[in-house]
Amino acid sequence: AQTVTQSQPEMSVQEAETVTLSCTYDTSESDYYLFWYKQPPSRQMILVIRQEAYKQQNATENRFSVNFQKAAKSFSLKISDSQLGDAAMYFCAYRSNGGTSYGKLTFGQGTILTVHP
Amino acid sequence: ETGVTQTPRHLVMGMTNKKSLKCEQHLGHNAMYWYKQSAKKPLELMFVYSLEERVENNSVPSRFSPECPNSSHLFLHLHTLQPEDSALYLCASSQGTGGGYEQYFGPGTRLTVT
Numbered sequence: 531a532q533t534v535t536q537s538q539p540e541m542s543v544q545e546a547e548t549v550t551l552s553c554t555y556d557t558s559e560s561d562y563y564l565f566w567y568k569q570p571p572s573r574q575m576i577l578v579i580r581q582e583a584y585k586q587q588n589a590t591e592n593r594f595s596v597n598f599q600k601a602a603k604s605f606s607l608k609i610s611d612s613q614l615g616d617a618a619m620y621f622c623a624y625r626s627n628g629g630t631s632y633g634k635l636t637f638g639q640g641t642i643l644t645v646h647p
Numbered sequence: 648e649t650g651v652t653q654t655p656r657h658l659v660m661g662m663t664n665k666k667s668l669k670c671e672q673h674l675g676h677n678a679m680y681w682y683k684q685s686a687k688k689p690l691e692l693m694f695v696y697s698l699e700e701r702v703e704n705n706s707v708p709s710r711f712s713p714e715c716p717n718s719s720h721l722f723l724h725l726h727t728l729q730p731e732d733s734a735l736y737l738c739a740s741s742q743g744t745g746g747g748y749e750q751y752f753g754p755g756t757r758l759t760v761t
Binding site: 563625636639 | 695755
């Protein structure tokens with residue numbers, strides 16, 4: 531079974547600074563996707579960024595980028611130029627692309643990000 | 648309404664009650680999911696429906712009973728729950744169940760079992 535671990539229960543960053551959230555995962559599969567989701571307080575969870583395991587190039591979405599290290603099974607999220615609206619719980623998630631997983635997302639425990647003005 | 652909606656947003660029920668959670672997606676998706684989000688625990692997948700057929704039941708107790716009458720609606724029927732079932736229940740939908748399809752989440756129903 532796959533597992534996802536986020537070792538930082540809480541992180542904080544000053545507005546306009548950069549912060550990196552860590553995520554490691556364990557799998558024996560070679561074909562999968564990794565995701566970072568953002569859950570603001572009392573608001574819906576939304577997808578921040580997605581990485582396909584077979585792509586070596588790290589995904590980027592505006593101020594958000596990942597550092598995907600497949601051999602190390604590491605998938606960190608970097609937020610540049612942090613904004614107050616980035617404050618949220620961030621979840622790392624794994625999804626197999628084969629077999630009988632039927633789209634199951636396996637989530638980490640989450641990291642609460644606080645942004646200080 | 649756009650996206651994925653859930654009703655009610657908050658629910659308090661006794662252990663002997665029967666209630667239902669409703670999810671509706673307005674995205675034309677073919678797959679729908681129920682997740683449970685408990686305090687200090689990762690989100691747990693409960694059920695997956697693809698084209699209105701249940702394809703995954705992640706060892707969920709029978710006191711939780713899902714229903715998917717069509718591709719736009721998903722229900723979670725609750726009966727004789729336990730206090731440890733108190734959690735945020737999230738519904739999600741996606742175009743398909745393949746690994747690359749993005750799942751869109753609803754706002755959740757905050758359930759408290761007394």
